[in-house]
Amino acid sequence: MFERLRLDLPVLLPELPDEKDACVGRLVEELAGRQGVLDVHVIPMSGDDPARLCLHYDPDALSVSRIREIAEAAGARLTKRFGHLLLKTDGVRYATRARTVSMNLQRLPGVIEAVATVGGPVRVEFDRELTTETVIRQSLADQGLVVAEPSPPAAKPVSDDDHGHGHEDDHEHGHGGPFGENSELIFAIACGVLLAGGFTFSFMSGLPAWLPLALYLGAYATGGYFPLREAIDTLRAGRFEIDILMLVAAAGAAALDEWAEGALLLFLFSIGHALEHYAMGRARRAITALTDLAPPTAEVRRDGSVREVPIADLAIGETIVIRPNTRIPADGFVTWGSSSVDQAPVTGESVPVDKQPVDDIARAGLNPQGIRLDSIVFAGTINGPGALDVQVTRAAADSTLARLVRMVSEAETQKSPTQRFTDRFERIFVPVVLLGVGLLLLAWLVIDEPFAASFYRAMAVLVAASPCALAISTPSAVLSGIARAARGGVLVKGGGPLESLGRIAAIAFDKTGTLTEGKPRLTDVIAMTGVTEAELLTVAIAVEDLSDHPLAAAVVRDGRLRLANDAPSAKAEDLRSITGRGLAARIGSDDVFVGKAALFDEIDGPSLPPDLQAHVKGLEQQGRTTMVVRSGQRYLGVLGLMDTPRPNAAGVITQLRALGISRMIMISGDNKQVADAVAKQVGLDEAWGDLMPDGKVELIKQLRSQQDVAMVGDGVNDAPAMAHASVGIAMGAAGSDVALETADVALMGDELSRLPFVIGLSRQATRTIKQNLWISLGMVAVLVPATLFGLQLGAAVVFHEGSTLLVVANALRLLAYRDRSAKA
Structure with a gap:
């Protein structure tokens, strides 16, 4: 005989990001080894119930109070010991730099995992017994990064304007040069100007012989400044990166007195990095622009009058006044007035939504999750012609908009499968290139040619084989895809879901509230x-x-x-x-x-x-x-x-078929006849009815064993089934905390038409990633043999850097992806 005890995970682990965090595994492992504990497992979040830890224990060995004490003590120890940070930083300019920062952090004692992203957040999990948040922040500062000041969990998300640029030395260090964030571009342009001057003067008679050389040296200094800094950091981390290969090639060109070709290499490499930084920054700005949607102040009714206060000072339960044609500063529900609200900045809905006051203000205040969507408003959305009174339901830092920005920032730190592959490939490929170049340097001992010719060929191969384009090909496409989705009212939680969604061939829909109006x-x-x-x-x-x-x-x-x-x-x-x-x-x-x-x-x-x-x-x-x-x-x-089908459900199903979804299924807790009737109306292939939540899970497992499958639901009753699908997609996530937290992909608005948009975008992103891989690896495959058979160093440099710019430009096309579903 055994007894069961279920405990809420958020109570045991208050800082828990989600139920998949490593601390959950540690808790399970620690408790499973206790005498009298027979089994420990996690029950995923479902409905309004949080994720829970289920313990099977022997009541003869442990009382219920004792097993509860043991679990709570273990959770407290883990919470006290293991910390989780998501730090906003400034100064990570490109992919190789991000990897170096990650590696340096991982080398710190006590750091369990560290992931830095280009131009954005750094996610760190650490053991508090071995290190502290201060040490981690100092490590980032030592690497030349500006880190946002510590803030409490409920603090306002840090925007690009909050990076502590008040100190001039920090500003220079964070951006890496004396000219602020444009330093790298200015240095690259200076390198090009000096290169052009030296090349021109080398053909002019009557000038001092040292003048062209001096200009080339200036080009080396300006073009090599940032790559050299990066190479030093990389070597300190015990890694060989692309910057090192470029510097070795440039130094080799100088040793052969080929100053012009070496300067050309540094110019194109530095301008490529500068443009890469610009491209990644543009993709990030498309995300962080969301932060600026909410106004900085709100008009609140206090003590019988209306006064203007910062949104950070708003308290839950206060009433704010929303004037016509102004932005709404906080999440809440309408208590007086009616108007239409443009929710596109948060939900992506193309048509303004009519808003009405709630029927019972007191009851709505006690149960905000049960309020009708036509009474809920979100921070950052735009009020129409009518005035509204709104009761605040969330603090500014916890608004749907703020959480969306925070979750997108976290998503950037989640690497896609392709990105993990390219990282592994580079770790092996770069040392192999260096070894191959070393062998080519000895070619003059085997074939009849001077050492200078062998050395020149080796440097050309070094340039040709450097995987610069490969390093940026995937992260640029993933970030652009996530940014475009966020701008369209869809939260994609990382490169993994983005790529997985691009591969799915089957979709399972929940019926109520997904294919139907949810208003029976x-x-x-x-x-x-x-x-x-x-x-x-x-x-x-x-x-x-x-x-x-x-x-x-x-x-x-x-x-x-x-x-x-x-x-x-x-x-x-x-x-x-x-x-x-x-x-x-x-x-x-x-x-x-x-x-x-x-x-x-x-x-x-x-x-x-x-x-x-x-x-x-x-x-x-x-x-x-x-x-x-x-x-x-x-x-x-x-x-x-x-419950009648949504008016656009049949059209959405048609669009999904056009996108290549070959199998679409409806699963429902309603009886089979109801499920069949709705499925026939909207044009689905098949319908399954009379399914309990565990039955939905088993069906999803069965489907997934046959092919990649996405599960679309409201994220509440469907959470367990969504968790077992290849990709879980929640609708109406802006109005549901559970949906926003549990889904891999969250459609912020209650609009089924967002589904073809995000699937089409993910398919385009997947195609873009594949194209970039073919371009980057294909260029290496072509250039290496070409340089072995005589292609000049200068030409290799042009083709090599050209491929880097090509993959960046290809990735940026995702930012302009057209939402064809908006017209459907």
């Missing part, structure tokens, strides 16, 4: 003999009014419309949810059950009467969702509800 209507009320319709509706409304499920809201809303004003009322209490089956409550002394017909086969009491079974079957054959109502031992009747 009460269409049928069938009372049993001896029971009035009013009695049936009164009992059903009393129970369903305690639930926030969309079906419950439909019963309450439409049921009250059907009842007369003088209809009897009832008060239910002790609501209990029976997963996947229905609800139980108590009215007076009677136990009341409302749910599927299958529920009544699983609970005590009389079975469904034959005539009621016939009514249920008839409604289900018409595509209705049914709810049977029983009070005490007496069956009152059955309710029929219908």
Whole structure:
């Protein structure tokens, strides 16, 4: 015999980023080794329930209080010991620099994982027993990076303007030169000017012989300044990177008195790096521009008057005044007024959304997650012609917009499979190139040629074989794709989901709220003999009014419309949810059950009467969702509800087929007839009904064993199934904390039309990554033999750097990806 104990992971590990974090594995491993603990596993987040740790233990060996103490103590130790940082930095200009920074951090005692990104955040997990956040920040500063000041978890996300540029020396160090963020470009241009001058003067007579050489030396100094700094950092980290290969080649050209070719190499290499920095910065600016959407101040009602305050000073529950045609400063719900709001900056919706006040302000304040979408507003969106009063539901730092920016920043640190492959390839390839060049330097001992000729050929091969384009090919495409998605109201959590989404061939849709409106209507009320319709509706409304499920809201809303004003009322209490089956409550002394017909086969009491079974079957054959109502031992009747498909659902399915999705399936907890009816209306291949949450998980596992499959749902009831899909896609994530946290891809708006957009974008991003790999590796494959057979160093330099600029330009095309679904 064993007992189970389930504990909320966020309680055990308060700093936990998500349930996939390494600290969860450490907690499981530590607890699993305890005497009396038989099994430990994680239950993914589901609905409003957080992720949980489930412990199977022997009650004879451990009491429930003791096992709880052990788990909480282990969680506290892990939280105290292991820290997680996401630091905003300035000064990581390109991919090789990011790898060097990551390597230097990983060499620090106590750092478990460190990932730096181009121009952006650095993610670090560390052991507090061996190092501190101060040491990590100092390491970054020693590497020439400006790091944002520490801020509490709820602090405002750092924007590009908050990097501490007040100190001139920090500004220079962070950007790497005396001319600020343009230093690298200015140095590269200076190198080109000096190169051109030296080349021109070398053909002019009457000038001192030292003048061209002096200009070439100046070109070497300006063109080699940044590569040399990077090479020194790289060597200190014990790595050989591309910068080293370029410097060796330039030094070799100088040794052969080929100053012009060496200067040309440094010019093209430095201008390529400068443009790479610009390109990656442009992609990042497309993301960080979101931070500036929310206004810095808000007008708030306090002490009977309206005053302007910084948004950081807004408190949850306060009422702010939104004037016509202004940006909304905070998340909240409308308490007065009506207007249309342009939500495109957050959700990507192309048409403004009408907003109405909530029916019950007090109830909405207690349950913000249950508020209708037409009453919710988001920070950064734009109010239309009407004035609004809005009650704040989130602090500025926790607004949907702020969390979107923060999550996109975290996504940048998640490397895609292709990026991990190219990193591994470079680690092997660069030393092989150096070894090959070393052998070529000895060619004069084998073939009849002077050492200078062998040396020149070796330098040309060195340039040709340097994988500069490969280093930037994937990160530039991934960052551009994530930036374009964010601008279109879609959060893609890293290069992995972006690439996976580009490969999927099958999609599984949840029905309610995904393919359908999620706003079912009460269409049928069938009372049993001896029971009035009013009695049936009164009992059903009393129970369903305690639930926030969309079906419950439909019963309450439409049921009250059907009842007369003088209809009897009832008060239910002790609501209990029976997963996947229905609800139980108590009215007076009677136990009341409302749910599927299958529920009544699983609970005590009389079975469904034959005539009621016939009514249920008839409604289900018409595509209705049914709810049977029983009070005490007496069956009152059955309710029929219908959730209509979204108007654009059929069009979206057609677009997805055009994008190459070959198999589309609907999975639903409703009965098979309802699922079939909706699937037929929207044009799906197949439908599965009567699925409990664990049944959805098993079906997704089965589908995934056959091909890559995405799961599309609302991220609440579908969270376990989404977690087992190749890619989990949540709709309406702007209004749902659970959806925003659990999905791999989050459609911020409640718009199904965003799905073809993000799948089309991911397919284009996947194609771009492949194209960039072919360009970068293909150029190496062509240039190396060409240089071996006599291609000059100068020509190799031009082709080599040209391929780098080509892959960057190709990646930037993703920023201009056209959202064809907006017209659908």
